[in-house]
Amino acid sequence: MKPEELLFAQTHEWAHIADDVATIGISKNAVEALTDLVYMDLPAAGTAVKAGESFGEVESVKATSELYSPVDGEIVEVNTSLPDNLDVLNEDPYGQGWIIKIKMSNQDAVEKLLDFAAYEKQCDESH
Amino acid sequence: METARLILDPPAEGAWNMSVDQALLETADATGLITLRFYSWSEPTLSLGYFQSHLDRELHRPSIGCKLVRRRTGGGAILHDNELTYSLCVPSQNRWSAKNSELYRLVHGCIIDLLQSEGITSSLYGDMVQNDDPNAAQNSQPAPTVDQRSFMCFNRRSDGDIVIKGRKVVGSAQRRAKKALLQHGSILLGSSQFAPDLEGINDLQSAQLSPARLSQMLARRLFKCLRIEPYSGVMQTDENEAAKNSHSSQFDSDAWNRQR
Numbered sequence: 476m477k478p479e480e481l482l483f484a485q486t487h488e489w490a491h492i493a494d495d496v497a498t499i500g501i502s503k504n505a506v507e508a509l510t511d512l513v514y515m516d517l518p519a520a521g522t523a524v525k526a527g528e529s530f531g532e533v534e535s536v537k538a539t540s541e542l543y544s545p546v547d548g549e550i551v552e553v554n555t556s557l558p559d560n561l562d563v564l565n566e567d568p569y570g571q572g573w574i575i576k577i578k579m580s581n582q583d584a585v586e587k588l589l590d591f592a593a594y595e596k597q598c599d600e601s602h
Numbered sequence: 603m604e605t606a607r608l609i610l611d612p613p614a615e616g617a618w619n620m621s622v623d624q625a626l627l628e629t630a631d632a633t634g635l636i637t638l639r640f641y642s643w644s645e646p647t648l649s650l651g652y653f654q655s656h657l658d659r660e661l662h663r664p665s666i667g668c669k670l671v672r673r674r675t676g677g678g679a680i681l682h683d684n685e686l687t688y689s690l691c692v693p694s695q696n697r698w699s700a701k702n703s704e705l706y707r708l709v710h711g712c713i714i715d716l717l718q719s720e721g722i723t724s725s726l727y728g729d730m731v732q733n734d735d736p737n738a739a740q741n742s743q744p745a746p747t748v749d750q751r752s753f754m755c756f757n758r759r760s761d762g763d764i765v766i767k768g769r770k771v772v773g774s775a776q777r778r779a780k781k782a783l784l785q786h787g788s789i790l791l792g793s794s795q796f797a798p799d800l801e802g803i804n805d806l807q808s809a810q811l812s813p814a815r816l817s818q819m820l821a822r823r824l825f826k827c828l829r830i831e832p833y834s835g836v837m838q839t840d841e842n843e844a845a846k847n848s849h850s851s852q853f854d855s856d857a858w859n860r861q862r
Contacts, residue, residue, distance in 0.1 A: 486697070486780060487696075487698060504698070505698045508698035508699065508700060509698060513653070513676075514653040514676070516653070532652075534652065534653050534676040536760055537676070537677065537703075537706065537760060537762065537774070537775050537776060538675075538676065538702065538703075538775065538776040538777075538778055539652050539653075539674065539675055539676040539775070539776070539777050539778070540697050540698065540777075540778040541697075541778075541779065541780075543780070
């Protein structure tokens with residue numbers, strides 16, 4: 476997927492919306508900042524998530540960070556091979572590096588997400 | 603000038619120490635308040651990195667009888683005995699900004715300068731490797747084999763770690779929340795019977811640094827580096843309540859400590 480086709484949370488997760496299912500990953504900017512990823516902890520399918528709340532964690536050398544859901548709903552699919560193949564995040568963050576798929580219970584949070592241009596602007600300003 | 607709270611805590615048990623750091627991080631996340639805290643541990647305690655398996659503690663026989671707590675920060679296990687622990691909670695709008703990593707260098711740079719003022723030569727591991735620092739060459743005894751996957755934090759090395767004669771004496775790790783981060787670290791002052799292969803600053807340089815004196819000196823230096831006006835403080839009532847809650851529900855529970 477191209478980043479221009481995605482929506483972004485201020486917390487650097489991306490969402491691809493197709494009907495009521497959102498595919499979630501983390502942005503290329505975030506992956507590049509997370510040098511030397513060593514662990515990723517993901518939830519099980521069936522877990523309920525809320526926009527802005529943590530759904531998983533990643534550890535890079537010296538830093539542990541939470542991953543935040545951009546939308547409300549229930550996790551219906553998890554990229555379970557990802558924690559054992561973290562290089563995929565570097566190689567294809569917007570494709571094979573997807574993390575979870577969420578069946579959305581509502582679209583309230585989608586309106587608050589940024590398009591790619593707005594997200595890039597946020598990244599430029601925060602560096 | 604920006605202000606920050608300085609907390610100098612008496613020794614406490616490991617789960618409580620981790621609960622307090624968590625409460626201070628939550629305050630920084632909610633209000634932007636900066637807190638620098640120094641503390642020690644009321645009994646020798648092994649803290650596990652967030653992603654470590656508790657079963658791996660069996661691999662480290664000397665600490666097998668020590669209490670255990672799981673940190674919310676990553677990295678390797680630390681035996682908290684003859685050391686000083688610090689925690690620094692600061693607001694950060696972007697948890698994955700490169701600026702966050704600079705905090706390691708800033709804090710560790712202050713520690714190196716402070717040690718130098720006490721006549722103790724130390725360096726960042728990255729600088730030692732890059733410059734073939736004589737600080738490493740002076741090593742009279744071979745340092746333990748460096749293994750990035752080693753169970754113990756002080757047997758690992760990364761560029762930002764502080765070393766004396768090639769041996770790691772200060773290591774830190776961060777937990778990054780939405781709007782703030784917690785950086786806490788261990789300053790190894792001396793060896794412990796529960797981790798006898800590790801040597802601290804006092805062992806390596808025949809120094810007599812005490813946790814109390816080091817925390818006072820380091821607080822002064824750090825606030826000067828950060829250009830922040832400190833005030834002496836304690837935890838507020840709501841922070842104390844939050845710490846009590848996370849102590850019982852998380853850090854003091856088997857479910858948390860044995861989750862992996």
